Amino acid sequence: MKLEDMSKKELDGFYAKVNGQYEAYKDMALSLNMARGKPGSEQLKLSMPMLDSFNSAHASVMGDTYFNYGEPDGIPAAKELFAPMLGVDPDNVIVFGNSSLNIMYDTVSRCYNFGVQPDMTPWKDCPKVKWLCPVPGYDRHFEITKLFGFEMINIPMSESGPDMDMIEKLVANDDSIKGIWCVPMYSNPTGITYSDETVRRMAALKPAAPDFRIFWDNAYCIHHLTDEPDKLLNLYDELVKNGNEDMAYMFASTSKVTFPGGGVAIMAASPNNLKYIKSLMSVQTIGYDKLNMIRHVLFFGNYDNILAHMQKHRSILEPRFNIVTDTLERELAPLGIGSWVKPRGGYFVSFNAPKGCAKRIVELCKKAGVTLTDAGATFPYGLDPDDSNIRIAPTFPSVDELQKAMDIFVCAVKLASAESLERLAEAV
Amino acid sequence: MKLEDMSKKELDGFYAKVNGQYEAYKDMALSLNMARGKPGSEQLKLSMPMLDSFNSAHASVMGDTYFNYGEPDGIPAAKELFAPMLGVDPDNVIVFGNSSLNIMYDTVSRCYNFGVQPDMTPWKDCPKVKWLCPVPGYDRHFEITKLFGFEMINIPMSESGPDMDMIEKLVANDDSIKGIWCVPMYSNPTGITYSDETVRRMAALKPAAPDFRIFWDNAYCIHHLTDEPDKLLNLYDELVKNGNEDMAYMFASTSKVTFPGGGVAIMAASPNNLKYIKSLMSVQTIGYDKLNMIRHVLFFGNYDNILAHMQKHRSILEPRFNIVTDTLERELAPLGIGSWVKPRGGYFVSFNAPKGCAKRIVELCKKAGVTLTDAGATFPYGLDPDDSNIRIAPTFPSVDELQKAMDIFVCAVKLASAESLERLAEAV
Numbered sequence: 030m031k032l033e034d035m036s037k038k039e040l041d042g043f044y045a046k047v048n049g050q051y052e053a054y055k056d057m058a059l060s061l062n063m064a065r066g067k068p069g070s071e072q073l074k075l076s077m078p079m080l081d082s083f084n085s086a087h088a089s090v091m092g093d094t095y096f097n098y099g100e101p102d103g104i105p106a107a108k109e110l111f112a113p114m115l116g117v118d119p120d121n122v123i124v125f126g127n128s129s130l131n132i133m134y135d136t137v138s139r140c141y142n143f144g145v146q147p148d149m150t151p152w153k154d155c156p157k158v159k160w161l162c163p164v165p166g167y168d169r170h171f172e173i174t175k176l177f178g179f180e181m182i183n184i185p186m187s188e189s190g191p192d193m194d195m196i197e198k199l200v201a202n203d204d205s206i207k208g209i210w211c212v213p214m215y216s217n218p219t220g221i222t223y224s225d226e227t228v229r230r231m232a233a234l235k236p237a238a239p240d241f242r243i244f245w246d247n248a249y250c251i252h253h254l255t256d257e258p259d260k261l262l263n264l265y266d267e268l269v270k271n272g273n274e275d276m277a278y279m280f281a282s283t284s285k286v287t288f289p290g291g292g293v294a295i296m297a298a299s300p301n302n303l304k305y306i307k308s309l310m311s312v313q314t315i316g317y318d319k320l321n322m323i324r325h326v327l328f329f330g331n332y333d334n335i336l337a338h339m340q341k342h343r344s345i346l347e348p349r350f351n352i353v354t355d356t357l358e359r360e361l362a363p364l365g366i367g368s369w370v371k372p373r374g375g376y377f378v379s380f381n382a383p384k385g386c387a388k389r390i391v392e393l394c395k396k397a398g399v400t401l402t403d404a405g406a407t408f409p410y411g412l413d414p415d416d417s418n419i420r421i422a423p424t425f426p427s428v429d430e431l432q433k434a435m436d437i438f439v440c441a442v443k444l445a446s447a448e449s450l451e452r453l454a455e456a457v
Numbered sequence: 458m459k460l461e462d463m464s465k466k467e468l469d470g471f472y473a474k475v476n477g478q479y480e481a482y483k484d485m486a487l488s489l490n491m492a493r494g495k496p497g498s499e500q501l502k503l504s505m506p507m508l509d510s511f512n513s514a515h516a517s518v519m520g521d522t523y524f525n526y527g528e529p530d531g532i533p534a535a536k537e538l539f540a541p542m543l544g545v546d547p548d549n550v551i552v553f554g555n556s557s558l559n560i561m562y563d564t565v566s567r568c569y570n571f572g573v574q575p576d577m578t579p580w581k582d583c584p585k586v587k588w589l590c591p592v593p594g595y596d597r598h599f600e601i602t603k604l605f606g607f608e609m610i611n612i613p614m615s616e617s618g619p620d621m622d623m624i625e626k627l628v629a630n631d632d633s634i635k636g637i638w639c640v641p642m643y644s645n646p647t648g649i650t651y652s653d654e655t656v657r658r659m660a661a662l663k664p665a666a667p668d669f670r671i672f673w674d675n676a677y678c679i680h681h682l683t684d685e686p687d688k689l690l691n692l693y694d695e696l697v698k699n700g701n702e703d704m705a706y707m708f709a710s711t712s713k714v715t716f717p718g719g720g721v722a723i724m725a726a727s728p729n730n731l732k733y734i735k736s737l738m739s740v741q742t743i744g745y746d747k748l749n750m751i752r753h754v755l756f757f758g759n760y761d762n763i764l765a766h767m768q769k770h771r772s773i774l775e776p777r778f779n780i781v782t783d784t785l786e787r788e789l790a791p792l793g794i795g796s797w798v799k800p801r802g803g804y805f806v807s808f809n810a811p812k813g814c815a816k817r818i819v820e821l822c823k824k825a826g827v828t829l830t831d832a833g834a835t836f837p838y839g840l841d842p843d844d845s846n847i848r849i850a851p852t853f854p855s856v857d858e859l860q861k862a863m864d865i866f867v868c869a870v871k872l873a874s875a876e877s878l879e880r881l882a883e884a885v
């Protein structure tokens with residue numbers, strides 16, 4: 030029976046029963062975490078052999094290239110290995126250090142201080158900078174644009190990607206809109222992949238601002254969870270067709286392929302963009318860690334082996350995602366509470382609670398020992414207008430812990446939803 | 458006989474002889490490089506065992522801490538290992554990625570965009586920012602402050618450090634002066650170490666700008682070349698005595714201890730400064746490469762072993778520095794051409810040619826196959842007012858190549874000096 034169809038008496042009974050369950054969970058004094066997209070222990074073990082793939086015996090036959098200064102934009106072998114992740118030619122790639130977030134921040138910072146091209150006004154000197162933020166989205170993206178003082182505009186996400194009607198209209202008419210955050214594949218947190226039409230329309234945008242830039246964070250481009258992975262249309266190819274190739278910066282990393290913090294980050298962009306970025310980068314650093322690049326090259330050898338490695342991640346993650354969606358399906362679907370999409374890849378399940386319930390659910394979970402991403406975190410300024418979205422990160426806990434955490438989560442959702450309905454009933 | 462004491466005829470004869478030597482060198486079509494402070498092949502080999510110090514067998518008993526996200530300011534063991542390089546408590550240290558230059562750039566960029574403290578005006582919003590540049594100095598420092606549009610002011614260096622009278626007066630009276638670049642030990646390129654008095658006066662500065670910052674790049678703090686290494690007074694202790702502990706950011710790295718590009722960089726600062734920097738850093742990155750930190754920790758174990766490792770570098774470098782200074786001494790001192798100081802550490806020999814001769818010497822060397830750092834590079838904007846200073850980097854070539862390169866260098870110095878005197882004579 031759906032919760033909203035219950036009589037007052039039925040709802041009271043439901044509430045009492047769920048509250049009893051909840052109090053029992055609290056008494057267990059658990060400490061579980063579904064807050065961040067951290068790989069779990071089993072996943073980390075997959076890449077341990079990489080530590081052995083590059084030792085002094087290998088080094089002794091390598092020459093000094095990798096061990097000394099030089100190649101500020103990354104070693105050619107790493108460009109070649111990782112270029113397919115972003116679907117570009119190795120010449121379009123820069124290989125950086127350990128963090129694509131850092132590179133996105135640095136890219137925003139460069140545009141802010143020095144403009145997107147030498148002849149463009151630095152964003153710091155623009156009277157106003159606005160930024161498009163598909164929501165729900167990635168909190169760390171929003172923190173960057175918040176820090177630089179950009180005004181963030183929410184763009185609703187659907188199952189085909191962000192609302193392109195809205196984006197097209199906004200960028201065409203407002204030259205203070207300088208960028209958009211996109212996680213085009215297995216989006217953080219909704220798990221959806223942009224449709225071909227969305228990518229085509231994105232690549233064909235005609236922004237009023239000549240220095241509008243798409244920040245294409247393809248963080249989960251190879252993080253499939255099913256036999257029939259999503260396919261993302263190649264943005265760069267579409268940009269070239271539209272003569273728009275300078276309009277995007279594309280990012281990826283191996284943080285969730287090898288080691289978080291111990292991986293390498295890559296960026297792909299047009300020759301124009303790369304030329305200017307490299308000239309500015311050469312003031313910032315002599316170069317990034319080439320030894321970690323060659324370590325990755327020796328470990329993987331080729332792109333197919335990276336994909337095979339990701340299948341091992343999948344075998345660890347798929348059961349966890351199933352626990353999340355099965356539990357939601359079993360416990361909440363019959364009650365008609367909330368909505369979610371079973372993702373075919375990525376790191377998250379995005380749960381939409383009944384309006385006004387997300388904060389309460391997170392609070393209830395916390396009191397029962399389950400840490401979730403803060404409610405609102407998936408929106409700019411931490412403000413979810415519906416107080417509805419909660420990002421579930423199932424990768425880090427063990428299977429047993431995850432099931433416990435999800436049992437508590439659905440209990441908290443039931444309790445908060447019942448409370449909300451009781452309040453509604455009282456208000457009538 | 459000194460060149461300046463020669464008669465016209467003697468000088469003509471000298472010129473002809475040296476020119477003959479020079480033409481012979483040109484015919485050898487050599488390709489030698491004394492331009493950059495790059496470690497040589499033998500030095501790189503010293504750290505190859507580090508590649509073996511951290512493998513999957515070690516990892517298996519370590520737990521997941523180093524392999525997952527977390528500890529954005531570096532692992533405690535690395536803070537403890539490297540803190541003595543900057544003479545501070547481990548709590549005053551952040552351990553970063555592979556490049557201290559990158560961290561200095563990021564620090565300038567943060568101050569520029571967000572101020573040195575939350576309540577201070579970002580430098581980008583100051584009508585004018587000026588910066589003190591002890592000269593000759595490090596070209597990459599000057600490139601950073603140039604890129605951000607700061608007006609750079611030359612401060613003459615003596616054997617005890619930069620001219621403190623001038624610095625004290627300037628900073629006390631001009632609140633647009635926001636910073637100074639310092640390489641306090643075995644300075645790039647002069648090789649001198651700041652005297653105790655210089656450090657005391659630096660720490661006691663009373664700048665008009667409350668957001669004035671000393672950028673203390675202690676790049677060569679353990680790069681000794683003699684049995685009696687220089688001693689640098691502890692800046693942080695002196696700052697604390699003066700209640701000035703927020704006035705400096707201190708930097709070091711292992712780029713020339715282990716691997717250029719494959720090392721780790723550290724920064725030390727006051728609790729106030731670190732708190733604000735960490736809050737801004739947390740937007741830029743989730744963390745730096747902890748695996749390379751633990752690799753260093755396992756390789757060295759403790760600070761004494763780092764110092765012992767540096768003695769191995771010394772045994773490779775000392776003969777090279779001797780070649781440079783012996784050749785200068787033997788070939789140029791009797792002629793009274795140029796001046797230099799035999800450094801007791803660091804990576805460079807700073808050569809002061811007769812005024813107006815540096816560019817010509819670099820040009821002559823280039824034509825004879827010897828690449829030097831561009832004349833003027835050791836000054837802001839590449840402008841050496843005397844066209845005199847040339848930075849010699851003796852570390853990269855082999856001993857044989859270095860001797861050849863120095864033979865050509867002194868030949869070029871003689872030729873350029875003779876040309877200059879001939880011109881002077883003609884002008885009389």
